[in-house]
Amino acid sequence: MISSMTGYGSASRQVSLGAGVVADLQVECRAVNSRFLDLGFRLPDECRGAEPVLREIAAQQLSRGKVEFRAAWRVNTTAGAAKVGTQNQAHSILGALNPERLDALHSLQEKTQIVFPKAEALRIADILRWPGIVSEPRGEEAGWIAATVEAGRAALEALMDSRHAEGQALAAVLTDITNKMRVIVKTIEPRVPEYVAQYQAKLTERLAEALASQEQSKGGTELMERIRQEVVLYAVRIDVAEEFARLKTHFQAVEKALTGNGPVGKRLDFLMQELNREANTLSSKSVSEECTQAALELKLLIEQMREQVQNLE
Template sequence: MIFSMTGYAARTLDVDCGALHIELKSVNSRYLDFQFRLSDELRIVEPALRELFASRLTRGKLECRLNFVSATAHAQSLVLNVELLQRLKSFDDRIRSELVNAAPLAVSDVLRWPGMFAEDALDIEALLPDCLIVAKDVLEDFSASRAREGEKLAAVILERVARMRELVREVAPRIPAAQAAFQEKLKQRLFDAIHSVDDERIRQEVAVFAVRIDVAEELARLSTHLDEVERVLKAGGACGKRLDFLMQELNREANTLGSKSVVSEVSQTAMELKLLIEQMREQIQNLE
C-alpha cells in the first residue's frame, strides 16, 4: 500500500469524568517529525504517543493535539479553588512588591491556571489507558486517509509513466531514418566545403558522429527506469525516497536524449518527457 505524507483524522472518546479529543494532521517532510500540542495535565502521555506513532509512520511532519474536556466544563456554576487562588494572589503581591513594573495577573490567566476549578483534579494515571485507546483508534483513521491519498498519487504517477512509454514508442521507429537523412545531409555539406578530402574520409567522420548522436541506449534506459517505477509502486510501502531517486535518473536520460538530438522529433520528445518527469516528481514529494 502506498501512503501519502499528508493526512488528517480526529476522534473523541467519552470517559467517566469527561471526554478525550485527539486530532492528527501531517504534511510533507524529509524525515519523521512530531509536534505535540497537549493540555498540561496530559503531558505525561507524550512519550507513549511518540512511540506509538513512530511504530506506524516513517516520514512526514505530524501534529498531534490531545485535550481533555471535563464533564462539568459547561456547568452553569463553577467552584473556584480558593486555596490556590489565595496562593496565586500572594505570589502576585510579592512579585509586584519586588518588581514594581511587573504586570499583575490577568483574570484570564487565573481562570486558565491548572487546578483552578474543582473539576480540574483528574486521576491522570487512570486516564492514560484511555489516551492510548483513542490514539490507536485515530491512528487507524489517519493511516486510512493517508492510504487513500497515496492511492490517488500513485494513479497520477502511473498515468505519467504510461504517457512516457507512449512517447518513447512513437519516437523510436523514426530515429534511424531521421539520423540517416541527417548523416547524408551532413556528408554533402562536408564534401561541398572540403573538396580536397576524399569521400571515404568523410564517411568515416560521419560514422564517428553517428555513434555520438545514437540515442538507442538512452531510450532503453528510460524504459528500464519506467519499469522500476511501476515495480516500486506495485510493491508499496515507504517508497518516496526510492521514487525520487528514479526521477533523477529519468531526468538524466531525458537531458542526454535532448543534448544528442539532431532531429526535431527527438528534441520535442525530450522536452515532453522532462515535463512529465517534473509532474511525477511533484506528486512523489507527497509520498511517504
C-alpha cells in the same frame, strides 16, 4: 500499500474526573510533507504522560512526514455537570470553594483597602478566578494517560487510512503519466533509424562539398580535421538506443514501485532523477526536431511526476 505523507485523523474518549464529572477528550493527528519523520506534541498537562507511548506507536507505523498530535478536553455538561465560561471563569456547579483561600483573600483585601481606601472591592467573578479559590475534580493521572493513548492510537489509524487513500490516488496519477511517457518512447523510437539516415545523408553532402573545395587548395590537413570532427559528432549523435533502453527499464521500475508495498517516496525520487538524466541525454543527442520535441515532452512529464512524488511516504 502506498501512502501519502499528508493526512488527518481524530478520535475522542471520555475521562472520569470523579464526583460524577466526565471530561470529553479529543486527540487530533495531522501530517504534512517532510524528508524525515518529525513528531510533535501539543498536549495539555493532564495528557503529557501519554507522549512517550504515542511517540513509540507513531514511529512504528510512520517513516516520513511531519506529524503532530494535539489534544484538548472540556467538561461534559450533559453528564450531570455544567461548566460556565472558560477554564479561568467561575465554576459554580462543578467547583468547590476553598475556605482557607477565601479567608486569606478576604484578609488580603481588607489590608489593601486600609492602604488604598478608594480601591474597589473584588467582584464575584474576580474572586472565583483567583488561583486556588475554586477546586475542581481533575481525575487520576492513569485515567488521563490511558484515554489519551487510546484516542491517539485511534486518531493515528484514521490518519493512516486517509494517507493510504490519498496515496492510491497519487499512484493512479503517476501511473497515467508513466503511460504517457511510454507512448512517446514507443512513437519516436522506431523513427530514429530514419532520422539517422537523413542526418547521414546531410553529413555525406557536407563532407563532399568540403572535399570538393579542398581539392582546389594546396593541402589536405584542413580536410582531414573537418572529416574527423564531423565523424565524431555523428557517432555521438546517433547512439540513442541505450537511452531508450534505460528509459523503458526505469518505467518498469516506477510501475513496480507503485504496485508494491511499503514506503516508496525516496525510491521514486531517485528514479525521477534517472529519468531526467536519460531525457537530457536524449535531447543532447537529438538528430531531428521530432527527437528534440519528444525529449522536451518527457522532461515536462518527469517534472510533473517529481512534484507528485514529493507527497509520497
